[in-house]
Amino acid sequence: MRTVRLEKIIETVEKLAIESCYIAKKEMTEKIDNALKIETSDLGKHVLEKLLENAQIAEKEWIPYCQDTGVAIIFVELGEEVIFDSPGFIDALNEGVRRGYKKGYLRKSIVNDPLRRENTGDNTPAIVHIKLVKGDRLRIKFCARGSGSENMSKVKMLKPAEGWEGIKSFVLETVKEAGPNPCPPIIIGLGIGGNLEKVPLLAKNALYRGIGSEHRETFYTEKEKELLEEINNLGIGPQGMGGRVTALEVHIEEAPCHIGSLPVAVVIECHAHRYREVEL
Numbered sequence: 403m404r405t406v407r408l409e410k411i412i413e414t415v416e417k418l419a420i421e422s423c424y425i426a427k428k429e430m431t432e433k434i435d436n437a438l439k440i441e442t443s444d445l446g447k448h449v450l451e452k453l454l455e456n457a458q459i460a461e462k463e464w465i466p467y468c469q470d471t472g473v474a475i476i477f478v479e480l481g482e483e484v485i486f487d488s489p490g491f492i493d494a495l496n497e498g499v500r501r502g503y504k505k506g507y508l509r510k511s512i513v514n515d516p517l518r519r520e521n522t523g524d525n526t527p528a529i530v531h532i533k534l535v536k537g538d539r540l541r542i543k544f545c546a547r548g549s550g551s552e553n554m555s556k557v558k559m560l561k562p563a564e565g566w567e568g569i570k571s572f573v574l575e576t577v578k579e580a581g582p583n584p585c586p587p588i589i590i591g592l593g594i595g596g597n598l599e600k601v602p603l604l605a606k607n608a609l610y611r612g613i614g615s616e617h618r619e620t621f622y623t624e625k626e627k628e629l630l631e632e633i634n635n636l637g638i639g640p641q642g643m644g645g646r647v648t649a650l651e652v653h654i655e656e657a658p659c660h661i662g663s664l665p666v667a668v669v670i671e672c673h674a675h676r677y678r679e680v681e682l
């Protein structure tokens with residue numbers, strides 16, 4: 403067994419929250435830089451240049467690169483051989499979020515009740531997903547999700563006979579309807595299979611798979627490429643100003659499902675794509 407101090411968890415989450423909101427991921431800025439070579443519209447190119455400039459200013463002046471610093475989502479891979487030095491693991495994750503959002507002057511965006519809507523004042527509670535894994539490793543992935551992109555995401559239960567063509571039209575419809583709202587260029591996390599509660603989680607996991615990564619099976623890699631091409635044929639372009647680069651990547655994650663179902667979830671992510679992960 404390996405013992406992990408909860409104070410270490412708090413410090414780690416605090417750091418991840420600030421870094422993910424202040425420093426654009428290098429892979430993401432490289433992706434946008436490459437997109438400049440593909441973009442055909444002058445306005446689209448101008449927008450992409452502004453996004454790169456924004457990321458540079460945020461890092462240099464140590465400020466968040468988007469005002470919506472989002473809901474904190476934390477994915478944990480918890481080894482079966484890990485124990486903590488005291489009770490309260492979830493409290494520690496929330497304390498890290500609380501400290502990070504306070505210290506980093508990140509916008510507090512969480513209301514305590516969806517209808518009564520009083521701000522909790524510290525951006526907690528975080529949304530936490532814990533997966534038990536073998537061994538003694540502890541991996542924490544922190545993601546900040548703004549509402550602009552989250553609100554444009556969708557789940558649908560298709561008929562199995564609708565197949566890949568049905569999935570494609572659902573994704574394209576969702577992206578078209580979203581237009582400029584999720585701040586393109588976007589990344590698509592596409593969940594296929596499972597059931598109603600599992601499929602959005604597949605899509606979120608796919609989304610945070612890592613920029614530049616490919617699906618482990620060629621069957622799905624080809625589908626990711628096909629969908630990316632069709633999304634970029636829509637002409638929405640950077641920030642919805644028109645152009646070639648609407649999406650940068652499509653990530654698929656699939657799971658077994660019922661013979662009578664074809665669950666699909668489309669998670670749209672904005673260009674900010676804020677996440678960080680560490681293994682403790």
Ligand code: SF4
Binds near residue numbers: 471472548549583584
């Ligand atoms: S969609 Fe993303 S980039 Fe746009 S305002 Fe929301 S968090 Fe910021």
